[in-house]
Amino acid sequence: MSPLFPSLYAAEPREAIRFGRHALTYAELAAAAGSLAQRIADAGRVAVWATPTPQTVVGVVAALVAGVPVVPLNPKTGERELTHIVRDSEPAVVLAAADDQLPPALHGLPRIDVAADAPTTGTAAPALPPEPDDESAALIVYTSGTTGPPKGAVLPGRAIAATLDALRDAWEWSADDVLVHGLPLFHVHGLILGVLGPLRRGGSVRHLGRFSVEGVTRELSTGATLLFGVPTMYHRIAEAASADRELAKALAGARLLVSGSAALPAPDHRRIARATGRAVIERYGMTETLMLCAERADGGARPGTVGAPLPGVELRLADESDGIGEIQVRGPNLFTGYLNRPDATAAAFTEDGWFRTGDMASLDADGQVRIVGRKATDLIKSGGYKIGAGEIENALLDHPGVREAAVTGEPDEDLGERIVAWVVPTDPQSPPEESELTDHVARELAPHKRPRAVHFLAELPRNEMGKIMKRALHV
Ligand code: MCA
Ligand code: AMP
Numbered sequence: 111m112s113p114l115f116p117s118l119y120a121a122e123p124r125e126a127i128r129f130g131r132h133a134l135t136y137a138e139l140a141a142a143a144g145s146l147a148q149r150i151a152d153a154g155r156v157a158v159w160a161t162p163t164p165q166t167v168v169g170v171v172a173a174l175v176a177g178v179p180v181v182p183l184n185p186k187t188g189e190r191e192l193t194h195i196v197r198d199s200e201p202a203v204v205l206a207a208a209d210d211q212l213p214p215a216l217h218g219l220p221r222i223d224v225a226a227d228a229p230t231t232g233t234a235a236p237a238l239p240p241e242p243d244d245e246s247a248a249l250i251v252y253t254s255g256t257t258g259p260p261k262g263a264v265l266p267g268r269a270i271a272a273t274l275d276a277l278r279d280a281w282e283w284s285a286d287d288v289l290v291h292g293l294p295l296f297h298v299h300g301l302i303l304g305v306l307g308p309l310r311r312g313g314s315v316r317h318l319g320r321f322s323v324e325g326v327t328r329e330l331s332t333g334a335t336l337l338f339g340v341p342t343m344y345h346r347i348a349e350a351a352s353a354d355r356e357l358a359k360a361l362a363g364a365r366l367l368v369s370g371s372a373a374l375p376a377p378d379h380r381r382i383a384r385a386t387g388r389a390v391i392e393r394y395g396m397t398e399t400l401m402l403c404a405e406r407a408d409g410g411a412r413p414g415t416v417g418a419p420l421p422g423v424e425l426r427l428a429d430e431s432d433g434i435g436e437i438q439v440r441g442p443n444l445f446t447g448y449l450n451r452p453d454a455t456a457a458a459f460t461e462d463g464w465f466r467t468g469d470m471a472s473l474d475a476d477g478q479v480r481i482v483g484r485k486a487t488d489l490i491k492s493g494g495y496k497i498g499a500g501e502i503e504n505a506l507l508d509h510p511g512v513r514e515a516a517v518t519g520e521p522d523e524d525l526g527e528r529i530v531a532w533v534v535p536t537d538p539q540s541p542p543e544e545s546e547l548t549d550h551v552a553r554e555l556a557p558h559k560r561p562r563a564v565h566f567l568a569e570l571p572r573n574e575m576g577k578i579m580k581r582a583l584h585v
Pocket of ligand 1: 299371492553
C-alpha cells in the first residue's frame with residue numbers, strides 16, 4: 111500500500127503548510143509529526159484541539175502516521191456538546207498548542223503540548239513509523255443529525271485516500287498547486303480537503319487563520335492557485351468583487367475556485383463571473399461519504415449542478431418521482447459507521463448496502479447531478495455547517511425560561527439558512543431576553559448553532575396528533 115502522504119515520507123524540503131508567517135516544509139512537518147507520533151503510538155485514540163494553527167496539522171498528521179484515530183475538536187464547542195464528544199470518543203489524550211486554554215470538559219484528560227517548530231539544524235529527525243492499515247479508523251468527525259447530539263463518523267485512511275485521489279483526477283490537482291482557505295479544521299472540508307488534500311498531492315496550503323476577503327486577495331495575488339470555500343465565503347467575495355479590483359484580478363488569476371458544503375446560489379455565481387470572468391465550480395459530499403460529485407477543471411461550471419459522480423463513486427436516485435429521488439451511494443470513499451451507534455449506522459444504509467444521503471436530486475441528460483432539496487426539514491445548513499433542529503430545541507428546553515421550543519431554518523442571503531427559534535416562555539409575563547437564549551445555546555453547543563432570531567409565542571401550532579407543525583412557523 112502506498113503511503114497517504116508520500117512527500118512527507120520523502121521529507122521534501124518544499125513548503126507544506128503556512129499559517130501567517132509560520133510555515134513548515136515537508137521535512138519539518140515530518141520531523142515534528144514523527145516525534146509526536148512516537149509519543150502517542152500507544153494511545154487508543156487522541157483528540158486534537160483544532161485551532162487554525164500548524165499545531166493542529168502536526169497533531170493530526172502525527173496521529174494519522176501513528177495509526178491512532180484522531181478526533182478533531184471545535185475549540186468553540188460549548189460545555190454540553192464537548193462533554194458528549196469526550197464521553198463518546200474516550201480519547202486517551204488531548205493534543206493542543208502550549209498556550210491553549212482548555213475548558214473544564216477536558217480537564218480530566220492528559221494533555222500533550224504540540225510543538226510545531228522546525229527542529230534545530232543537525233538534529234536527526236525521528237523516522238516516521240510504517241503506514242497503518244488503511245481500513246482502520248483514521249479520523250472521527252462529529253456531525254449533526256436531525257435529533258440528538260452529534261455522532262462520530264469513523265473515517266478510515268482508505269476513504270481519505272480514495273476521495274483525495276478522485277479529486278486529483280477531477281481538478282488536475284498537483285504538487286504545483288498552492289491552496290488558500292480560511293475554513294475551520296475540525297470538519298471534512300477544511301481538514302481533509304483543505305489540509306490533507308495538499309499534503310497528499312505534495313503541494314501546499316496557506317491557511318488564513320480566519321476567512322477574509324483581504325486574505326483571499328493577498329494569497330491569490332502572491333502565488334496561491336486554488337481557493338476552497340463555503341457559499342457564505344463566496345457570497346462575501348461576490349459582494350466585494352464588483353468594487354474591489356485587486357480582488358477581481360486575484361480571482362481571475364486563480365487556477366480553480368471551488369465551492370462546497372452547501373449550494374452556491376445562482377446570483378453569487380453570476381456576480382463573481384461578471385466581476386472576474388471566472389466561474390466557481392462546485393463539488394458535493396458529506397462527512398460520512400467524503401466527496402461524491404465534482405465539476406471538473408476542464409469541464410466548466412454550470413450553476414445549479416454539482417458535477418458528475420467522481421471516479422469510484424456509485425450513485426443512484428431512489429424512489430424517483432418526476433425524475434427526483436434520494437441520492438444513495440456506494441464506494442471506497444465511505445465511512446465505516448458511527449462510533450458506538452450500530453443502530454444509527456444500520457439506519458443510514460439500505461438493505462442492499464447503499465448509503466442514504468437524505469439529499470434529493472435529479473440527473474441532467476449528461477449525468478450531472480442537480481440537488482433540489484433535503485428529505486429532512488429538521489436539518490439546517492448555516493454558513494456551511496450542518497445543524498440539527500433537535501439539538502438546539504433540546505438545549506433551549508433546558509433553559510428554565512423556556513416551556514416549549516421549535517427551531518427552523520429560514521432562507522438567508524449570507525448564511526444560506528439562518529437558525530430561528532420559536533419559544534413558548536415559562537412565564538408569558540416575563541419571557542427571557544433573546545440574547546439570554548442565544549448565549550445559552552452558544553455556550554452549551556457552539557456559537558454557530560445559536561439562533562439568529564427568537565420569536566415568543568403563546569403556543570406552538572400543533573396538528574390533531576399534537577405534533578408541532580413547523581411549516582406554520584414563518585416570520
Ligand atoms: C457571536 N459569536 C458568539 C456569539 N455571537 N460567540 C459566543 N456567543 C454568542 N452569543 C462569535 C462567533 O463565535 C464568531 O467568533 C463571531 O462571533 C461571528 O460569528 P458568526 O456570525 O457565526 O460567524 P461568521 O463570521 O458569520 O461565520 C461565517 C463563516 C463560518 C466564516 C462562513 O460560518 C464558517 O467558517 N463556515 C464554515 C463551515 C464549514 O467548514 N463547513 C464544512 C462542514 P469568531 O469571530 O471568533 O469566529 S463539512 C461538510 O459540509 C461536507 C463534507 C462538505 O461538503 O464540505
Ligand atoms: P455535512 O454533514 O456537514 O458533511 O454536510 C453534508 C451535506 O451538505 C450534504 O448532505 C448536502 O446536503 C450538503 N452539501 C454539500 N455540498 C453541497 C453542494 N455543493 N450543493 C448542495 N449541497 C451540498
